[in-house]
Amino acid sequence: MYQYIARRLALTIPVVFGVSIIVFGIIRLIPGDPARAMAGVNATPQFIEQVRVRYALDQPLPVQYGRFIVGFMQGDLGNSVFSGRPVTTEIGERFPRTMLLAVIALVIATMIGVSAGIVSATRRNSVFDNASMFIALVGVAAPVFWMALMLQLLFAVQLRLLPATGIGTIQHLVLPSITLGTASAALMARITRSSMLDVLRQDFITTARSKGLHERVIVYKHALKNALIPVVTVLGLQFGILLGGAVLTETVFAWPGVGRLLVDAILRRDYPVVQGTVMLLALLFVMINLVVDIIYAFLDPRIHYQSGSGE
Amino acid sequence: MQKMSTQTNLARFVLLVTVAILASMLVACGPAADTAVERDTLTIAIGAEPESLDPVRMTSAPAATVGEHVVERLIYMEEDGTLTPMLATSWEANEDSTVWQFEIRQGVTFHDGEPLNAEAVAINLSRFVNPDVGAAYAFLLGSVREIEAVGEYTLQLTLAQPFAPILSHLSHSFIGIVSPNQLQGLSPEQTFEIPVGTGPYVMDRWSRGDSIRLSVNEDYYGSTPQIPNLVFNFIPEESARIVALETGEADAIMAVPPADVDRLQGDPNIDVVFQTAVRTIYISFNNIREPFTNPLVRRALNHAVDKQGIVDSIFEGVGFVADAPIPDAVFGHTSVGPYAFDPDLARELLAEAGYPDGFSMTLHHPTGRYPLDSTVAQAVQSMLADVGINATLETREWTSYLQFTSQPPDQAEYDAFMLGWGTVTLDADYGLFALLHTRQWNPNGNNRGFYSNERVDELLDAARVETDPARRAPMYHEAVQLIWDDAPWIYLYNAGQINAVRTNVGGLIHHPLENLSAWDAYFR
Numbered sequence: 122m123y124q125y126i127a128r129r130l131a132l133t134i135p136v137v138f139g140v141s142i143i144v145f146g147i148i149r150l151i152p153g154d155p156a157r158a159m160a161g162v163n164a165t166p167q168f169i170e171q172v173r174v175r176y177a178l179d180q181p182l183p184v185q186y187g188r189f190i191v192g193f194m195q196g197d198l199g200n201s202v203f204s205g206r207p208v209t210t211e212i213g214e215r216f217p218r219t220m221l222l223a224v225i226a227l228v229i230a231t232m233i234g235v236s237a238g239i240v241s242a243t244r245r246n247s248v249f250d251n252a253s254m255f256i257a258l259v260g261v262a263a264p265v266f267w268m269a270l271m272l273q274l275l276f277a278v279q280l281r282l283l284p285a286t287g288i289g290t291i292q293h294l295v296l297p298s299i300t301l302g303t304a305s306a307a308l309m310a311r312i313t314r315s316s317m318l319d320v321l322r323q324d325f326i327t328t329a330r331s332k333g334l335h336e337r338v339i340v341y342k343h344a345l346k347n348a349l350i351p352v353v354t355v356l357g358l359q360f361g362i363l364l365g366g367a368v369l370t371e372t373v374f375a376w377p378g379v380g381r382l383l384v385d386a387i388l389r390r391d392y393p394v395v396q397g398t399v400m401l402l403a404l405l406f407v408m409i410n411l412v413v414d415i416i417y418a419f420l421d422p423r424i425h426y427q428s429g430s431g432e
Numbered sequence: 433m434q435k436m437s438t439q440t441n442l443a444r445f446v447l448l449v450t451v452a453i454l455a456s457m458l459v460a461c462g463p464a465a466d467t468a469v470e471r472d473t474l475t476i477a478i479g480a481e482p483e484s485l486d487p488v489r490m491t492s493a494p495a496a497t498v499g500e501h502v503v504e505r506l507i508y509m510e511e512d513g514t515l516t517p518m519l520a521t522s523w524e525a526n527e528d529s530t531v532w533q534f535e536i537r538q539g540v541t542f543h544d545g546e547p548l549n550a551e552a553v554a555i556n557l558s559r560f561v562n563p564d565v566g567a568a569y570a571f572l573l574g575s576v577r578e579i580e581a582v583g584e585y586t587l588q589l590t591l592a593q594p595f596a597p598i599l600s601h602l603s604h605s606f607i608g609i610v611s612p613n614q615l616q617g618l619s620p621e622q623t624f625e626i627p628v629g630t631g632p633y634v635m636d637r638w639s640r641g642d643s644i645r646l647s648v649n650e651d652y653y654g655s656t657p658q659i660p661n662l663v664f665n666f667i668p669e670e671s672a673r674i675v676a677l678e679t680g681e682a683d684a685i686m687a688v689p690p691a692d693v694d695r696l697q698g699d700p701n702i703d704v705v706f707q708t709a710v711r712t713i714y715i716s717f718n719n720i721r722e723p724f725t726n727p728l729v730r731r732a733l734n735h736a737v738d739k740q741g742i743v744d745s746i747f748e749g750v751g752f753v754a755d756a757p758i759p760d761a762v763f764g765h766t767s768v769g770p771y772a773f774d775p776d777l778a779r780e781l782l783a784e785a786g787y788p789d790g791f792s793m794t795l796h797h798p799t800g801r802y803p804l805d806s807t808v809a810q811a812v813q814s815m816l817a818d819v820g821i822n823a824t825l826e827t828r829e830w831t832s833y834l835q836f837t838s839q840p841p842d843q844a845e846y847d848a849f850m851l852g853w854g855t856v857t858l859d860a861d862y863g864l865f866a867l868l869h870t871r872q873w874n875p876n877g878n879n880r881g882f883y884s885n886e887r888v889d890e891l892l893d894a895a896r897v898e899t900d901p902a903r904r905a906p907m908y909h910e911a912v913q914l915i916w917d918d919a920p921w922i923y924l925y926n927a928g929q930i931n932a933v934r935t936n937v938g939g940l941i942h943h944p945l946e947n948l949s950a951w952d953a954y955f956r
Contacts, residue, residue, distance in 0.1 A: 153831030157838065159483070160491050160568040162853060163866075166875050171566040175621070203483050205623045214640045273675050285675040286477075286667050288642050375667040375676075377641020390831050 126415070133407045140403040141193065141396070145186050148387070148395045155202040155390040176202055176393070189396060198397035203389050208397040212379060216401070218288065219371070219378035223363035225294060226302035230359065234306040235352065238313025242321065242348075243340060253310060260307030269300045269373040286375040297374040301367055305359045312355050316348040350420055357413035361406040471955045473661040474937065476948060477673045477682035481641065481666040486623040487608040488560055488567035493946045496605035497686075498644055498664050500947060502543075503608030503629030506534060506553065507599055511943055513761055513858040515599050519548065519609055519630065520587070529594040529899040534587040540653045542611035543634045550581035556609045557589075564620035572601045572857075594897040596904055597859040600763075604857060605947065632657050632951040642666065658939075658954045674932075677702060683937045686948055688930040689803065690748040696932050706750055707942040709929045710759050711854040712863070713802060715795065715812065715922040716881035718846050723791060730919035732781035734771035736819040737812055741773070743925050746807050750928040756912050757864060759926040761944055763901070764860025764908030768916040769923060778819040790820025797825065797850040798833040803927065809850055812922070823848075837880050841873060849880070852927065856945055860908040865892050868915055883920035887911075 156172035157164050173179040176199075177188060192199055198208035237257070241250040276296060277285035284293050320326065321344055329339050368380035379398060386394035417424050482495035490499060506520035520534040540548040557579045561570050575595035582588045591598065601607075611628040618624070626635050632654065633646035646662040665682060667673040670689050676682040678699060688696065688704065696702050717724035717733075724730060739753040752760075755769040782790060795816075797809035809825055816823045828836060837849050855863030866872050870889050872879040891911040898904045916923075931942055936956045941949040 151832065152835050153829075154835050154838075157834040158831040162834065162851060162878060164568065165571045166877070168566065168568050168570070171563070175566060205484060205486075205489055206625070211640070218641075270671060273672065277679050278675055281679065284681055285679055286672050286681065287665060287676075288639075373669050373672050375642070375665065375669070375672055377639070377666075381641065381668070388829070388831060 122415075122418070126411070129411050129414070133404070133411075136407055137400065137404060141190060141400060142186070144396055144399040144403075145189060148390070148392050149182070151387075151390070153390045155392060158389045158391075159203060172202065176200075178392075189393075193400065198400075199393035201386075201391055201394045203386070203391045203394070208393045211382060211394060212397055212401060215377055215379045215382050218376065219364060219367060219380060222294070222297055222301060222367060222370070222376060222378060223360060225298040226363055226367075227305065227356070227360055228302075229298060230302040230305035230309055231356065233302075234309025235313050237306075237310040238352075239317055239340065239345065241310065241314040242317035245318065250314075254314070257307035257310045260303045261311070263303070265300060265304065265369040266373055268303060269296070269370060272296045272300060273373070288376060293374075297370050297376050300374070301363060301370045305363065308359070309352060309355060313348065313352050316351045317344060320344045320348045346420055350417060353413055353416050353420065357409050361402075361409050364405060365402045472659065473663055474659045474684075474950055474953055474955075475663045475665060475682045476950065477665045477667045477676050477685040478948075479666075479668055479670070479673065479687050482644070484623060485625070485627045485635070485638075487556070487606050487610070487627075488565050488570075489623050490606045491568045494666075496945070497947045497949075499608060499627065500605055500631070500949060501633040501646055501662065501951065502631045502635045503610055503627045504631050505603060505605070505607045505609060506536075507603040509600065509603040509858060509945070511941065513763065515603055518603075519553065523599070525899065529596075529897075530591045532589045532591070532598065533582070534589070536585045536587055537653065538585055540630050541651060542613075542630055543628045543649060544611050544613055546611045546613050546628075548609070548630055550583060550585055550587040552612045553587050553609055554579050554581045555612045555615055557587075557607070559615060560607060562620060566620075567606075569604065569606045572604050572607065594899055596896055596899045597857055597861045600857040600859045600862075605945070633662055657951045659950065662950055677932055677934065680934065684931060684933040684940060684948065686929075686931050686946075687803075688932050690746070690750055690930065693748055693750075693930060701935050703933050703935050705931045705933060705940075705942050707929050707931065708752070708759070708761060708944050709854070709927050709946055710761055710856060710858060710944050711802075711852050711927045711946075712754055712757065712759055713805075713808070713850070713852045713924045713927055714754070714757075715848050715850045715924060716883075717848050717920060717922075718844055718881060719884070719920050720841060720882045721844075721847060723785065723787060724847065726785050727918055728781050728785035729787065730922075731771070732778045732785065732819070733816065733821070734919050734922050735774045735781065736778040736821070737815050737922055737924070738773040739770055739923070739925055742808055742811055746804055746811060747925075747928070750930055752926045752928070754923040754925055757868070757915050757921065757923065758855050758860055758912070759863075762855045762858050762860055762863055764864075764895070764905060764912070766909040766912050768913050771919075771923065775815075775819050782819065782821075787820075790822065792822040792824070793847040794826055795823045795848050795850070796833070796836065796846050797827060798830050799827050801830045801833070802852050805850065808924070812924075838874055840875050841882050844874065844880075844882070848922075850924075851880070854946070858944075860912075861892070861896055864908070864911060864915070865896065868892070868920065881920050883915075883918070885914055885918055888914050888918075 156169040160168055177185055200207055201211055237253045241253050244250055273285045276283045283295055287293055326339060326344060329343050367378055368384050371378045371381040383398045478494050480494045482498050483492060484490055485495060485499050504518050506518060507515050508518040510516055519537050521537050523532060523534045525532045536550050536553055542548060559565055560567050561573050561576060575591045576589050577592045578590035580588045608629060614624055614628045625638060632649055632652045634649050636647050637645045644664045648657050648660050667676055673685045674692055677685045693704055696704050717730055743749060743751045743753055753770045755767040756765050758765050795809060795813060797805055799806045806827060813823045813825055853863060853867060866878045868879060868883050869892050870884040873882050874880050888911050891907045895904050895907040929946055931948060933940060937953060938956055939953040943949060
């Protein structure tokens with residue numbers, strides 16, 4: 122197992138390396154100039170030239186890439202072209218906020234999604250099943266910004282129960298995390314349900330039932346553990362998506378997270394910030410996938426991670 | 433029976449979770465609804481976060497709005513364009529206006545206790561123009577050759593040649609004076625985050641991405657503001673900004689979309705404030721490309737566009753049809769337009785120019801940069817179609833748009849493009865020289881449409897060095913008339929600005945420079 126983890130960690134190096142080349146290249150392929158984005162229509166040619174020199178944008182691409190990757194390995198992501206502050210500081214301030222939002226959204230999504238999925242599966246075709254699957258469908262389909270605005274109008278403007286925007290208190294977390302968690306909850310409910318139905322149809326469940334086991338034991342001990350494997354995969358992926366994809370939620374609720382930082386940076390062609398943020402998100406995604414794979418082993422003893430077998 | 437109990441447990445669990453969430457919402461009930469009780473803090477929601485509050489890094493209106501409360505400059509520009517003393521109490525120039533002396537206000541201290549004197553100002557201005565520092569707006573003081581403290585409270589600026597708008601340039605929000613302590617030991621590339629100025633408010637905290645908090649400067653040399661705390665919240669999403677105002681989370685918001693004016697006016701607790709701005713929106717032709725080399729064609733297109741219709745139907749009447757290349761608040765403005773909306777005349781002019789059946793062209797425009805920019809471009813497209821001109825719209829996101837419209841003459845691949853320009857010094861030089869002087873053709877400056885008129889160049893050059901306003905004004909009047917008749921642009925409109933304020937707040941200054949100032953604000 123440890124060998125496996127070490128090997129997986131070693132594998133992240135080429136992945137991150139590949140990501141670095143892609144992100145470095147793509148942001149430079151988009152037309153636009155950081156200096157012009159910064160000073161707008163008023164930019165003088167002298168100023169634009171100065172910014173190019175200051176951020177080494179006048180250097181050949183391989184040199185720029187070399188600087189970036191050497192800096193990255195030393196933990197230095199450069200300075201933001203827009204604010205002039207170190208990229209590590211920019212990300213460091215915002216990342217915990219996005220993390221908080223993503224974790225809470227995921228907890229809400231898992232609690233609601235998995236329990237609704239289990240109930241739906243065990244009471245298949247009941248009113249609850251149909252209703253919750255319909256809601257789940259709406260939840261998956263509803264655009265995030267629409268959902269966000271509707272929640273704001275209802276809970277902030279009409280009922281005056283919750284703040285509409287900003288950060289600071291637990292109340293500020295409620296609407297954004299529900300918005301962010303809804304689609305994940307809906308997806309998880311549907312996956313849990315179908316996975317649970319598959320498992321409940323299998324022979325060992327029939328055997329367990331014929332042994333006269335409690336239905337509760339069957340559902341939670343025998344069926345759930347097996348049914349959770351696809352759910353865990355989705356959960357891991359969703360977490361990655363929530364971390365990197367909270368842009369709309371962060372924008373509508375003025376939540377100063379890493380998603381908004383990234384989008385603003387792309388619009389401003391703030392190369393160092395884009396590079397740093399994408400690298401961080403890529404690293405996290407790789408790590409989350411690793412953790413998901415390890416959790417598999419606990420959920421399903423048939424999966425072994427010794428070299429040569431079971432992969 | 434067993435099966436039932438399992439499901440009931442689960443259902444109970446789900447219910448519990450829901451109840452927990454609802455309960456946490458109800459807990460929130462108190463603070464969210466009662467924010468109105470504490471009246472020692474004024475909250476203003478703005479659409480974008482300042483890039484920096486270090487004067488040498490500032491480039492945007494939001495930065496100016498926040499920065500003004502903390503850092504002051506030598507001269508302040510009133511809403512009507514009058515220049516009044518701020519940190520400089522008086523100023524005078526030598527005979528040919530190349531040497532300026534400024535008397536610096538005495539008895540003023542920075543927020544860190546450091547006294548203000550001519551040396552402190554000189555250190556700040558020298559940093560602003562230092563090429564190694566690379567301030568984006570260093571060009572504002574491009575004419576300054578020497579900065580010197582010639583007395584404890586006397587600052588002397590020596591100019592390379594007379595430069596008439598120097599005073600209005602010194603009033604620019606980005607030329608702020610901070611404590612010399614703050615600049616000590618700073619290398620040219622280094623900047624600071626929290627400015628220490630002399631202003632009516634002291635900056636306490638910058639929560640990145642979220643807000644900036646200020647508190648009142650008890651030792652302010654002028655009249656101390658009434659409201660102890662000031663918060664600027666950054667809410668990029670327009671509808672969220674409106675929601676924040678409706679719920680009272682914000683006391684004032686900037687940049688209300690015209691479409692939401694009705695909704696806000698229907699709320700008895702909210703006042704909608706309309707103010708002029710100094711931003712002109714225009715469509716520039718590529719004046720060196722056929723058929724736009726022909727002034728008849730350029731005038732025809734001006735007659736083809738219903739400017740009043742755009743202002744009325746797209747902007748709900750907020751804004752003014754352009755009657756000159758610069759807005760009317762600007763020194764040097766004279767009303768020479770507008771071109772009457774007259775499609776028949778447009779067709780006649782086109783026929784006279786040799787295009788009786790019109791022609792095809794491409795119209796480039798940005799999206800999301802100026803309010804409703806795409807909508808305006810579409811409206812223009814359909815109006816041009818009426819006179820036989822088949823305009824294809826090309827939309828670009830702002831940063832790549834800027835790049836696209838910044839090519840040298842031989843590489844410029846556009847017929848016409850839409851752009852805006854804020855004459856933020858309220859002086860015609862800033863609004864005309866960079867955009868229309870022949871020496872300012874891309875890539876040397878910002879004349880992206882390659883307009884050229886020798887007489888206009890002469891006038892703009894002469895008016896730069898002529899310091900007597902009575903002689904300057906007629907020069908600009910002549911230049912404005914020539915530019916108008918040459919029609920290098922389709923003159924569209926001067927944008928207005930719409931802010932909204934809760935009715936219990938008074939005394940806010942809605943400045944035409946798109947700043948919202950709160951030092952005179954109070955709660956009713």
